[in-house]
Amino acid sequence: AQSVAQPEDQVNVAEGNPLTVKCTYSVSGNPYLFWYVQYPNRGLQFLLKYITGDNLVKGSYGFEAEFNKSQTSFHLKKPSALVSDSALYFCAVRETGSARQLTFGSGTQLTVLP
Amino acid sequence: KAGVTQTPRYLIKTRGQQVTLSCSPISGHRSVSWYQQTPGQGLQFLFEYFSETQRNKGNFPGRFSGRQFSNSRSEMNVSTLELGDSALYLCASSPMTSGNNEQFFGPGTRLTVL
Numbered sequence: 001a002q003s004v005a006q007p008e009d010q011v012n013v014a015e016g017n018p019l020t021v022k023c024t025y026s027v028s029g030n031p032y033l034f035w036y037v038q039y040p041n042r043g044l045q046f047l048l049k050y051i052t053g054d055n056l057v058k059g060s061y062g063f064e065a066e067f068n069k070s071q072t073s074f075h076l077k078k079p080s081a082l083v084s085d086s087a088l089y090f091c092a093v094r095e096t097g098s099a100r101q102l103t104f105g106s107g108t109q110l111t112v113l114p
Numbered sequence: 115k116a117g118v119t120q121t122p123r124y125l126i127k128t129r130g131q132q133v134t135l136s137c138s139p140i141s142g143h144r145s146v147s148w149y150q151q152t153p154g155q156g157l158q159f160l161f162e163y164f165s166e167t168q169r170n171k172g173n174f175p176g177r178f179s180g181r182q183f184s185n186s187r188s189e190m191n192v193s194t195l196e197l198g199d200s201a202l203y204l205c206a207s208s209p210m211t212s213g214n215n216e217q218f219f220g221p222g223t224r225l226t227v228l
Contacts, residue, residue, distance in 0.1 A: 032214045043118070043204055043219030051214045090157065094214075101147060101170045102217060104157045 002027045004093045006105035013081045014113050021076040021108045023091030033074040034092040034102065035065055044090060050074060061085070081112045115141060118207050118220035126226045132193040135223045139186050139207030145169075146188040147217060148180060151202040160203075163188055164211040192225075200227045 003026045013019045025031055032051055036044040048059025055067040065076045074091060091105040119138045127133050139146050147170075148160040159172040163182035180190040186207075192199055202224050206217035 034216055036219075041221075041224075043221045044206075044217075046216045046218065049214065049216055096214075099169065099211070101159050101162055101172070103159075104149075106156045 002031075002093050002095050002098070002100065002103050004091050004103055004105040006089075006091055006108045008108050009106070010109045010111070012111045012113060015083055016080055019078050019081040019085070019110065019112070021089050021091075021110060023074045023076065023105060024072050025074060025091070025093040026072060027093060027095040029098075030096045031074075032094045032096055033065075033067060034094075035059065035063070035074075035076050036090045036092065036104075038088040038090065038107075040087075047076070047089075083112045083114050086110055086112045118205055118218055120203075120205050120220040120223050122223060123221065124224045124226075126228065127195050128228050129195055129197060131195050132191065133195060133225060134189055134191045135203055135205075135225075137188045137190075137205030137207075137220060139188070139205075140218055143207035143209050143218070144186050145208045145211040145215075146182055146186065147206045147208075148188070148190050149204040149206065150174075151204055151222070152200075157204075160190065162211065169211050195227045197227050199225065201225060 034049045035047040038044045050067045058064045092102045121136045145164045147162040150158045162170040166182045177193045182188045202222045204222045205220045208215040208217045
């Protein structure tokens with residue numbers, strides 16, 4: 001079975017400060033991990049993914065995520081938050097070699113305060 | 115390359131009616147997945163089609179069905195609509211099923227059941 005948890009429903013951060021959106025996962029084997037962002041009344045947009053290799057993955061709009069196998073985490077980070085980063089963020093997982101669908105977390109609403 | 119398109123964008127129906135939603139994937143993508151998004155349940159997987167075959171199915175009643183055509187376009191149908199079916203229905207496409215491919219989402223169809 002595969003699952004993903006986003007422990008924070010809401011994250012608030014001041015503009016210019018670093019931001020972190022947390023994600024932990026559970027798979028039987030190795031994971032493929034993804035981050036998506038959703039703006040109001042829009043579909044999800046792909047930000048970045050971890051397949052294998054370097055634990056630090058860089059993605060769109062200055063976002064990056066760090067894969068930590070021992071902690072089964074894949075937290076999304078950005079060094080300096082922008083007001084325009086305010087959106088709903090989803091973490092997703094699929095076990096490597098699995099034919100199962102992507103499993104999404106419950107989402108974290110990020111609000112960047114000016 | 116054009117993105118994933120969904121039609122219609124907004125739909126209002128009454129209980130007991132049926133509805134058909136359409137999704138055109140990115141050119142060359144053969145996998146189409148459908149999701150239901152609601153404030154209470156989050157993002158829930160409905161089903162995935164690849165090469166006109168249903169590959170995965172989520173935990174939804176038989177009132178929810180889908181199909182995929184030879185040009186990879188997909189439709190989903192909901193019969194005997196209930197108030198709880200009000201949601202944003204998202205379609206996502208990817209080049210292949212499963213694996214490390216990210217999904218590309220359409221803008222969604224907002225269904226309101228009165």
